[in-house]
Amino acid sequence: MTSIRNTPTVRTGGHDYGELAHLVRQAGLLRRRYGYYAVKITLNVVAFAAGWAFFIHLGDSWWQLFLAVFFAVMFGQLSFIGHDAGHKQIFRTGRANDIIGFWHGGMVGLSYSSWMGQHTRHHANPNHEDDDPDIHIPAIAFTTEQAAQRRGLFRWMAKRQAYLFFPLLLLEGFSLHVSSVKALLHRDHRSRALELALLTLHFAAYLTVVFLVLSPLIAVAFILVHQCLWGVYMGCSFAPGHKGMPTVKPGQKLDFLRKQVLTSRNVRGGRWVDFTLGALNYQVEHHLFPSMPRPNLRRAQPIVRAFCARKDIEYSQCGWLQTYGYVLRHLHAVGAPLRLADR
Template identity: 75%
Template sequence: MTSLDSSPPNVRSRDYAVLSQTIRQAGLLRRRYRYYTVKIALNVLVFAGGWVLFVQLGDSWWQLFVAAFFAVMFAQLAFIGHDAGHKQILRGRRTNDLLGYWHGGMVGLSYGWWMDQHTSHHANPNHEQDDPDIRIPALAFTESQGGAKRGFLRWLAKYQAFLFFPLLLLEGFSLHVSSVQTLRRPVLRARKVEIALLAGHFAAYLTAVFLVLSPLTAVVFILVHQCLWGVYMGCSFAPGHKGMPILARGHGLDFLRRQVLTSRNVRGGIWVDFVLGGLNYQIEHHLFPTMPRPNLRRAQPIVRNFCAQQGIEYAECGWPRTYGYVLQHLHAVGVPLRAGR
């Protein structure tokens, strides 16, 4: 695990200003309209083509391969919603939000709920009290979190390293449930729009599945689709921070060090960029959230070299290894619980 001890004693917030100026001079914050136009158009066409294939196949167990395909497409559409939420695609907040609501509706997620969660995460990455991404009922990321759990949740925390991937099978359903629960909040932005989008999504999805497939095949199709989507989403977001240092109140780190020291990049080529939706450049993304996804690869050597010059530890590893770090951390947190403490 990365240590916070490598942070320089005299933290200077001007370091980020210097890095930011370098990034701007390199043109890496400019919008990539052509990239996103092609990306979104291809996603929609392929997604629509999947539904055409679904109808053509009819009531067949071959539909389980289509379910796996839709798991991939739901994740790819969600990645676009993520980029829109960070204003990576267009300049204005309103136009980006329109794209975000649309993509959220296509996969059955509340864009407003996700924005609230994700904004808090970016402001306080890996902060024990303030980061919603490490305040998950089924998991414990610190010994204090584990010690506070009771009953079945405490048992889960004991063996969470072994249960991590099986639990991800439920992540897709959890995202839907959280989205629907959020619609009860009257303060939710564009609440009526979200209600209409989510109601339309679930009505269209369930009608299509049960109209084309027999009841048993339909239920299995939904389970395969939603479970694989959950695994995909969890495996895409977990490597960025899980197993990295966790901060407490009064840590004293400036923005640059707070973002870099709590984040981890995943090495790989264009294929990894595609599969993880650019989240493999977690450090660069957290430092420059509005940077368009295709520019993150170009920004990486600039950020990495700058961190080396400032003596800031820059975490990066291969894709399989990052899950090893995640599981090691979860296993270590569960030690006191397994020892009966």
């Protein structure tokens, strides 16, 4: 992850973004897609409910581990809807979007408000070495400066983080639950009481159903498979967008257009990639137009890419497997000075 060292503040940056936004509006890509989201949400909820009905019907069986994989995917798909609601992609008003967001957060056991608070800070300053919370994670060092500050177990992990990256994602689902609870207990959110009730209901219902239907050993195995694979799914969906891309140094100034484009990476692929990643594979377009409905991002991509080419702005896009190669190589390079120092 190199720094954007030689890109000066662009005086015409605001004009450039305004020009691009005009093209996008002309194409009608900021209009709400009520029909799409009505169908998407309905199908998700029906599939989710059917999954639990089949879970109860199947009973105490090791075949339930296949359902655990299904629920890992469903938790990911429901989380993507909560993400879209947080960006006001579904409805025009914040209140209507929040209703969807709180509902979906409750279904997967996440605090919608606390997660979106962090995610909003990330959108404001993607890959900023001081201001982006997504590159300040104790278990992973994203810059050599971060790696140099690691001590004890975290230093040992930083040296081997490329090998530990995917194993660590197995814990991401549990981490999301824990961070949600901690945020609600220690911070004063306007929706704190509501979300505490939703999370309490979620965990109570989830654990009650699992341990009533399954014997203890199968229940524990089900929870581990479900939560670990959900964590991997979430990590593999969000990591390609920025990890291994250039960072912004403290005090460095970039206009909005270049700040979002130069620090983001798209993942190339067809509609199955769009579905699997919740359209987060269009990270450049999503960061430029966060409220753009998910199905419109695919149509915006050629407009944005052509505009960046005209303005000589580097636009990053690669295949799905290739992007993980970039991420792992970057993490390995960040840990290199620590490995050399300990020889």
